[in-house]
Amino acid sequence: MNSRNLRRIAILTAAASTSALVLAGCAGGGGGSSSGDSNEPITLTVTTFGTMGFDDLYKQYETDNPNITIKATNIDTGGNAQTDWQTKQAAGSGLPDVQAVEEGWLSKVMLVSDSFVDLKDYGANDIKDRWVDWKVKQATDSKGRIIGYGTDIGPEGLCYNSKLFAAAGLPTDREAVAEYFGGDNATWDKFFEIGKAYHDKTGKAWYDQSGFVWNSMVNQLPEGYYKADGTLNVKDNADLKARWDLLAQGAADGLSSNQTQWDWGKGKAFTDGSFATFVCPGWMLGVVKGQVEAAGGSTADGWDFANVFPGGAANWGGSFLTVPTTSKHPKEAAALAAWLTDKESQVATFAAAGTFPSVTAAQTDPGVTGQNDLTKFFNEAPIGEILGKRAVGVVAQYKGPDDATIQEQVFGPSIQQLDSGKADGETAWNNAMTLLDQLVVNK
Structure with missing residues (x-):
């Protein structure tokens, strides 16, 4: 998955x-x-x-x-x-x-x-x-x-907390939410724009951490860390770099809650208002439900699921x-x-x-x-x-032999640097390229 x-x-x-x-x-x-x-x-x-x-x-x-x-x-x-x-x-x-x-x-x-x-x-x-x-x-x-x-x-939609949306003056009905984000024309620029407005009004984060957002951004491209012919596709990849810059600005704007992946404080971050949106492939819906219930929450906590995703179809x-x-x-x-x-x-x-x-x-x-x-x-x-x-429209992206290594061990540390404020986007990207050379290119 x-x-x-x-x-x-x-x-x-x-x-x-x-x-x-x-x-x-x-x-x-x-x-x-x-x-x-x-x-x-x-x-x-x-x-x-x-x-x-x-x-x-x-x-x-x-x-x-x-x-x-x-x-x-x-x-x-x-x-x-x-x-x-x-x-x-x-x-x-x-x-x-x-x-x-x-x-x-x-x-x-x-x-x-x-x-x-x-x-x-x-x-x-x-x-x-x-x-x-x-x-x-x-x-x-x-x-x-x-x-x-x-x-x-794993087709992806957007999980959102309707109670947090309501408190921030955002639409809460799932069809209105989908339209607000742009419907079929939803973009990552719009996602981060809405997130910045939400943070400016509430002082709260927009999403749990940048890793899952980055993963979704990469998976959405016709070619990700590898080209279809099996060659590496990271360095000098303008599409990847443009999305990285968006992600880095989002972190700098306070949109990431800097949660630990797969932890969320035993689910508490899903119930205490730490963040308002969550990227959700189908299997992740069970994760959200499990986390909320592990923290003693229920459907009353307000999580919903909208038929929209920034940038269109993604798996x-x-x-x-x-x-x-x-x-x-x-x-x-x-x-x-x-x-x-x-x-x-x-x-x-x-x-x-x-x-x-x-x-x-x-x-x-x-x-x-x-x-x-x-x-x-x-x-x-x-x-x-x-x-x-x-x-509809999902196309399987070719995953090369070190795809998971690149996601977790090359970009993972740099994403943590973004979320913690220890590096800006350019520095974090360069750090990732150094790890790429060490862990993949020259291994």
């Missing part, structure tokens, strides 16, 4: 109960009812990260496949999951039967794609039309092997389920991965965690477009409908 090495908040996100699931087909066709040619008891290990909403599905799968036991491990963030995978991949042992891979480090996985099962051997060609086409392309290696089944995608996040070739049960593992990513399962994970489906039929299912615990929390916002609209 880039979820970029995200989602430490799994334990804070309350999972909604999932509905009864319609089971389909055989293992070769992606169904979950077949466990292979034998009823011999087996254990399938699964490693995920963050908040994927699979817990109830594991139980359902075990019920419908009595000979299968699922041993699931969930790692707090995508970054830590990447480290875990790389360590075990290098050792050649310890990998699970089903490994979740985040889009931010998918390119590293593709460098060793032969160490993952070609899911076409287990029916991937028969079910590949279930996903948006770019999701399948992301998981297809240079040899044409499909090594992953898509879970979610942040999205994962895949893969099967390492070290699996002793590749057929059964592939069947489980296919079932966890079919329409009914993606509807269920959306209800549990807000992860917007990459399966097209699931995107318009009433279980996604209708009411659930998330919609109730966000002031009855039609979350599924909004995310469906926000997904």
